[in-house]
Amino acid sequence: MKPTELTGLPAGVGEHLEGEGVEALYPPQAEAVEAGVTDGENVVAAVPTASGKTLIAELAMLSAVERGGTALYIVPLRALASEKKTEFERWEEYGVTVGVSTGNYESDGEWLGSRDIVVATSEKVDSLVRNGASWIDDLSCVVSDEVHLVDDRNRGPTLEVTLAKLRRLNHDLQTVALSATVGNAPEIADWLDAELVDSDWRPIDLKTGVHFGNAINFADGSQREVSVDSGGKQTPALVDDTLDEGGSSLVFVNSRRNAESAASRLGGVTSEHLTDEERGELRELATAIRDVSDTATSDDLAECVAKGAAFHHAGLSSEHRDLVEGAFRDRLIKVIAATPTLAAGVNTPSRRVIVRDWRRYDPEFGGMKPLDTLEVHQMMGRAGRPGLDPYGEAVLLASNNDTKEELFERYVNGEPEPVRSKLAAEPALRTHLLATVASGFANTREDLLEFLDNTLYAVQSAGNAQLETVTDTVLDYLEANEFVEREGDTITATEIGHTVSRLYLDPMSAAEIIDGLRDAAGETGRDRQYGSRGGLDRDADADADESAGFTTANDLLDEGALENGDGEEKDEQSAEAEEADADADGTDDVSALGLYHLVSRTPDMYQLYLKSGDRDEYEEVLFERETELLGRTPLEYDDVAFEEWLSALKTARMLEDWASEVDEDRIAERYEVGPGDIRGKVDTAEWLLNAAERLAGELDLPNVVSVREAKKRVEDGVREELLDLTSVRGVGRKRARRLFEAGIESRADLREADKPVVLGALRGQKTAETVLENVGREDPSMEGVVADSDAKRAGREEAGGQASLGDF
DNA sequence: GTCTTTCAGGTCTAGACAGCATGTC
């Protein structure tokens, strides 16, 4: 079928596709058309990566738009949202408008309603539904990309519930779901009342095999000799072999450290194959990478990149990732050693994919657990660049014959696992039941259960009472924490319950925060029978059996969360930060550390890992600063709770360092994290503190001011005294500190200050003018002003590239 | 005596969504 033969699309689309080189639809695409994607029919397409899934989605959305409707495209990752948006924007010349909505990149709410196609993450869509975005009701088509992720413990239930809600809001909604090939595609189609397109077809051949000894043994029976040198290392030999043919490789490993060390070793291989021109370009790229962030991670990456290799994992900042991915696509970087980030993320195809580690540490499992077949298939699916490579190769590594057999059985010839709903777990239901009640989808227990009937879980567990049991446990929990009220059969969300739902908080996080703030305010919480934790799981866990034995958490309050005092052994900066807090007036003051700790121990914060040596260190920190923390320290023999408390303390102290202007590289070194991790924690803390501020405001708690200040400090990464300055546009943590040191301590000062001093602190003339303009100075011109040298000197001490932590 | 290799023992372990209101060096 030719694209121009398609009907129901906006004029010119078929021709455009032909212009892109689409002469005929791929078989799965044609199948989808036959199944009615362009006629508003529900379709589930379970096809391999890179076999034209996106076009199926585009056909559905464009035809929906042509019929006068609007479409929503749900992605699992923010990075994917912007990638897809750019891709869809090529239809704008045919009058189709595109918008994106994710947590950090939001086109204004109502404006989105005017778009024909909106790309959003599943959480964002959920949030839009919770907040009653009007245009959601008017959708005519929803596409869910990577639906197999409903299997994910943490985020799967959100997608599942969101799809159920969208379909409930609009019974005529066309649902198109794109999935990797999975074990139970028919079941998913059944859930969504959709036609199934299930296919293994690929546009370019994928040869999968196992390397053992001196050859790759492919599934088709062929062999390729790749002899391993004296060192016995398979990976470098395979990378070298690909390079001989002018191809690049992607190596998947199971830890960040492995990714980094593999990249550094592979640099030795790639550097042998570079042209002088490439060397030059790589040197430039390395410089760009160093400029992103002044951390060890950044340096290490730059060093590898100069040799044509790179590593890729979540410790990298988004700028790092973009640079590496881009250069790999441009074939400048010859090999990337990556953790699974890259398998799920944006499109980075490669001639050869090497799955080096096929087992990964899993604490629940108690050891190294084999990766799911589905996950390995996702990695292998990155092999082969359409239009560039004749075929792709995906290779697993075996060091002995038994392993070789096992790998063949499990991954090369093995079927991917079926997708299983993880909805019947407390953490998932906690948040989704509250949201479902709060946004009016259900107001009795029966309604709720009936609503849940629209989920994949219901399809998969007919006759299983677990969902019902967990629902009851969770309803009890929500009622005990005053998020819902029950009167007879009727369940309604309380005012605070509504807020929690709209803020997109896990109710357990909200309860923890409320308890903590009440505790600090000296309220005993006498109306509250139950503590925040209760018998509920902190983390997602579908199959654990739960007990509903709530414990009282809140009977006593700590005295004086205020006593800061003794800073003897503390890091200078922390001590100063503390002092600043103590200086602030008001009796309900809570230290920033206390608040950071509070949000860090919430299930919405992914805490820093407590390394073995850390335990002693943080026990000491706890001893020194316990009075600042909100709520009671768990007893030491309660190992799990105590350990969690300590790692939250570690996280909190990192945030405190950040909010005390400690340099990024020092933080990275001190907490053994990458720039990406720092950004992530800061981001989450900002979000949670904003929620805390709202909750405190609504409950009329007296510590709103402290919360707001702690939030602003993390936001800007500065101590209290700079907050006034950083509120000026164009002034961040570094410039603010330099101004402060030059004696300019406030916006008012800045308006009055001597221009030479300002120029000295801010360096560039243009920068200084812009800043003065932003602060509202009458005459911002710096024309002919000569920088004051004292200010310059003060400024220089602070010099040292601070990362730009802005997104994108 | 000094540098290098080897080996035993200990350590450490993937990822990343959301609110709100706009802008770092």
Place this chain on the structure above:
DNA sequence: CTAGACCTGAAAGAC
């Protein structure tokens, strides 16, 4: 019930 790659430091070996 379950691992394995990497690092560190000490001991052994090479010159």
